[in-house]
Amino acid sequence: MPGELIVRTKSRQRRRNTGKRSKTGCRTCRVRHIKCDEAPGSCRNCTSTGRACDGYDLHRFPIKRALCLPALGTGAEGIMTSDEKRGFSYFQYRLVPDLVGFFDSWLWQKLVLQMCHSDPAVCHAVNMVSAIHQDAEERGMRLAGEDLQNPKHRFALEQAVRSFAHLQKRRASLDPQLREVVLVCCLLFVMAELLLGEFARAFVHLRSGTRILEESLRLGIPVDRCLSETLRVLNSQSSHVGDFESKSCFQSEEEDERDIGLLEEFDNLKVARQCFQRVMYSVVPFIATVWRLPQREILANYKPLWTKRMRLLSSVKHLAERFEVFYQRKYATLNAKEQIGADIVRLQLVGKIIVLKTCLLDVYDHRLLTLEYSNLLLGYEKFMDKLSCRPTITLDYGLSFGLFAVASKCPDLGIRLRAVEALRRLPHYEGMMNSNAGAGIAVEAIKLELHKRQQDDLAERVSSMDQDPDVSFWKIIRSTQNGTQWSAIRDVELRLKETRRL
Structure with missing residues (x-):
């Protein structure tokens, strides 16, 4: 009957439209015609149901992207692009386990992840580090320098610009959490520059973080202990790879x-x-x-x-x-x-x-x-x-x-x-x-x-x-x-x- 045919056709269209096929998801989810969460390594859609995740056809970060930077502010305040979501997922499920591989750390397991959800400057800085780390890992952790022809490096630059822009907007803010946000961003920028092999720029960020830490000590402003100790460890190590030797932020050697x-x-x-x-x-x-x-x-x-x-x-x-x-x-x-x-x-x-x-x-x-x-x-x-x-x-x-x-x-x-x-x-x-x-x-x-x-x-x-x-x-x-x-x-x-x- 014509009426039956119309009903069947509409129901078939409804079933077809309910599942949007992922173009950048894993092969398994694309075959199943379901949206993939695109978690690094293996997606949770597959692993949670006992399926074998067949991996991804595309790189975790965009390959074809214009060299010009997009307008600042897009993708911030909780509205993340798919690339940024993948970057944060990579940080949470791939990079954090590395950072705490030898010792547990409140800094990486709690503080930074919490800040990512509440502060766009930290979130963009995290995405920057994720992109550069993924590229460094593919190169066997060799020093290679910055290459803006590299799509991951371009993505990292975009995220760095956005992070700086959000920090600049809040320079005059009286937010008591701003100091720790800036210190976390300093730390993430140091990491990114080190992974690139850009040591001179890493020293600039480390000096900035050390000065803020010293000022906090003078003013009696509390700073998370894990954060201050991590910056202090980097400060002492910097004496091996440059002429930067800052005095202790806390107390003397004696x-x-x-x-x-x-x-x-x-x-x-x-x-x-x-x-x-x-x-x-x-x-x-x-x-x-x-x-x-x-x-x-x-x-x-x-x-x-x-x-x-x-x-x-x-x-x-x-x-x-x-x-x-x-x-x-x-x-x-x-x-x-x-x-x-x-x-x-x-x-x-x-x-x-x-x-x-x-x-x-x-x-x-x-x-x-x-x-x-x-x-x-x-x-x-x-x-x-x-x-x-x-x-x-x-x-x-x-x-x-x-x-x-x-x-x-x-x-x-x-x-x-x-x-x-x-x-x-x-x-x-x-x-x-x-x-x-x-x-x-x-x-x-x-x-x-x-x-x-x-x-x-x-x-x-x-x-x-x-x-x-x-x-x-x-x-x-x-x-x-x-x-x-x-x-x-x-x-x-x-x-x-x-x-x-x-």
């Missing part, structure tokens, strides 16, 4: 060390880690300073350097002894993630003790030093073998510094090459420190040592490590303001001059 001495034992890993960080605020800049000094300057200032080194070494040893008691007594009671954190702190303490002992011109037993470095490397290798979660970025202390110390300072070149391989095994960022960059510098130092010792047996093995990542890294360093003054690079340059005099 006060930090005195506080460590007052604590007799640790109740939990959180307190132990806080004590470790306080000591590192002084130890890390000292090591960076000494590594930058030529031999004649160390000799000219040996007494004050030796005195400070001994004071720091005493603090680290005291902390290591008490941490070992905690480790032996409590390790079995910690959960899996806390055990990872405890292992990292323990390895870091051992590494810092060895470096402090040998950073000046003291005479030491090379065989004993080789054994200490060998044991340290073995500890790192065992830890990495059992590490199921391998973060690509963390703003805390992790593996890179200890591995770099072995790769650049151990008397045995074979052990140093093993450490280089370990650095490249886990390409990642630890605050200011990039594992690929550390490996590149260490390879240059090993080549110098081979030249001095005239050892050809390892030359072929070293030449195989001289890869493109090292070339791109040195290109970035030469174009970076004060890049050649980095403590580790300066150390290599000084040894190069010494080799030329031989």
Whole structure:
């Protein structure tokens, strides 16, 4: 009947119109003709129903986008574009687990995510970092610089402009939360610049955040502790990759060390880690300073350097002894993630003790030093073998510094090459420190040592490590303001001059 045909046709149209096919969703949702939530990795529509998500045909961020920037303000105040939704989803489900891979953090697990829902400046800054991190991960966390022909970098630039615009609008605001919003944005911009390898720009944002932190301290304005500690860790690490060395935002080195001495034992890993960080605020800049000094300057200032080194070494040893008691007594009671954190702190303490002992011109037993470095490397290798979660970025202390110390300072070149391989095994960022960059510098130092010792047996093995990542890294360093003054690079340059005099 004609009437029946009309009814059937309309009902069929209604059924067809109710499900809008996703053009950028996963293949499974597109076949099922349902809207995909486009979560990174696997969409929740599939995983929640036990289906296998077949992945996405398109990149997570737009490929075809005009180079000109859209009008400011669109996509803000809770109205997010599909690209921004994917960026936030990537941050929440991919980047945050990396940032808290070693240690839990209120900053990333709660504070920043809450701010994203309430503040458009933070939301746009988060999208900026997500785009740049995704691109960096695809490149193996290598330093590559900014490239505005790259669609992810263009998307990141758009988000950065919008974040700045929202912050500018609120400059005169009396909102008590504005200070923490600005500090979080500073931190996210530091992360973005580091992932690009734009260290000079990262220092600018870090200086701004440090000044705001110092002003907050003077005015008695409270700042979230996790946020202030993260900025302070980056501040101390910056002494290794530039000439920026700001004074402590909170208290002097002597006060930090005195506080460590007052604590007799640790109740939990959180307190132990806080004590470790306080000591590192002084130890890390000292090591960076000494590594930058030529031999004649160390000799000219040996007494004050030796005195400070001994004071720091005493603090680290005291902390290591008490941490070992905690480790032996409590390790079995910690959960899996806390055990990872405890292992990292323990390895870091051992590494810092060895470096402090040998950073000046003291005479030491090379065989004993080789054994200490060998044991340290073995500890790192065992830890990495059992590490199921391998973060690509963390703003805390992790593996890179200890591995770099072995790769650049151990008397045995074979052990140093093993450490280089370990650095490249886990390409990642630890605050200011990039594992690929550390490996590149260490390879240059090993080549110098081979030249001095005239050892050809390892030359072929070293030449195989001289890869493109090292070339791109040195290109970035030469174009970076004060890049050649980095403590580790300066150390290599000084040894190069010494080799030329031989």
